[in-house]
Amino acid sequence: MTFNEGADLDTSQVTGGGGGVRGGAVIGGGAGGIILLILGLIFGGDLTGGTGTNPFDTSQIQPGGNTSTTDFSQCKTGADANRDDTxxxxxxVNSVQAYWREAxxxxxxxxxxxxxTVIYSxxxxxxxxxxxxxxxxxxCPSDQRIYIDASFFDELxxxxxxxxxxxxxxxxxAHEYGHHVENLLGILAKGQxxxxxxxxxxVRIELMADCMAGVWAKHASSTKDESGTTLLKPITDDDIxxxxxxxxxVGDDHIQEASTGRVNQESWTHGSSESRQKWFMTGYDSGTVNQCDTFATNDL
Incomplete structure (x- = not known):
């Protein structure tokens, strides 16, 4: 979706630094935990944190490395959002949170x-x-933060x-913020x-987050910045x-087939491409989180 060029961006909702102590479990996102597993298959080694089977579990990952602090001074308006991934x-983030505060x-x-949201490099x-x-x-439910390396979008x-x-x-x-909403509702633990x-x-947790992303997309063009300017232009068919x-x-079947040439449903952690599309559209068509209960059906 395209941002209105005159809308103001609120950089106080993001940070460039990490923090916190080790513990808890990563909740995979757009491809999150799946990427850990697939990169392990492609490049060798166990990137899932030692479990070998559950790409959600990074509890064995040791802290370390460099945290890169990002300067967000270039991000002032919607025009900046239209030209720059960060x-x-x-x-x-501004739009998604503005929506959920009311909805x-x-x-x-x-x-x-x-x-x-922690944006890092x-x-x-x-x-x-x-x-x-x-x-x-x-x-990460332990610190209630979303972690994104903007270079992921090139990988996507x-x-x-x-x-x-x-x-x-x-x-x-929006999918990652769906996990935050799940956490606030006390649902997230069902996926662990x-x-x-x-x-x-x-899988149900991931598809529910896809549905919540669709709900936000339905209403995104009505979200506003602090001065009351609409953040995003109306959604188009091309956007959908x-x-x-x-x-x-980021469907499990697509990633598996692309990386190994075969599909193993029993190892799925995020859902098929068809299911992920279906639940995004369920959220978009209904426009309400009340239609996102993936635990109430086996028709995923």
Missing amino acids: CRIIGT LPADVQRQYQDAT GTAQSACGVASNATGPFY TSRFGADGGALAQEYVV DGKTGPLSGG KSALSAAAA
Whole structure:
């Protein structure tokens, strides 16, 4: 989606630094934990934190590395968000949080609490372990922060086949904030049962976050900056296609087939491309989080 050029970006909702102590579990995002597993298959070694099977579990990752502090002074307006990936992340964070501050109390009578996004380059320390460009974007429930290396968006296009459109990137950010909403609602723990497969709790959690990303997309063009200027222009058919290309690109079946030439449903942790697209559109078509209950159905 395209930002209104005159909208103001609020950089106080993001930071360039990590922090926190080791512990907890990474909640995989647009491709998050899946990328850990696939990179391990491609390049060798166990990047899943020692478990060998569960790409959510990074509890064995040792802290270390360099945390890169990013200067966000170039990100002032919607025009900046339209030309720069880092500024686009900031604008999307602004929009997503503006939406949930109003929608969550209205829909489920639960107050929304802002979550900071850590935008880094190289590595950053989270309370769930070390974030790097190999892990992809993720949400850490232990510190309630989202971690994104902006270079991931190049990977999303070049390695996984998303179309590179703005909503493909914005979908990833909105998905991670879906995990934050799940955490606030007390649902997130349902995905931490250590199981895998197309009907596992982890897959249901990921598809629910896809649905929440779709709900935000439905209302994104009504979100405003602090001065009341609308942040985003109305969504277009091309925007929807872009989001769906990203959802398909990070489906378990697509990633497995691209990396190994075969599909193993029993190892799925995020859901198929078809399911990820389906639940994004469920959120978009309904426009309410109340239609995102992936635990109430086996028709995923």
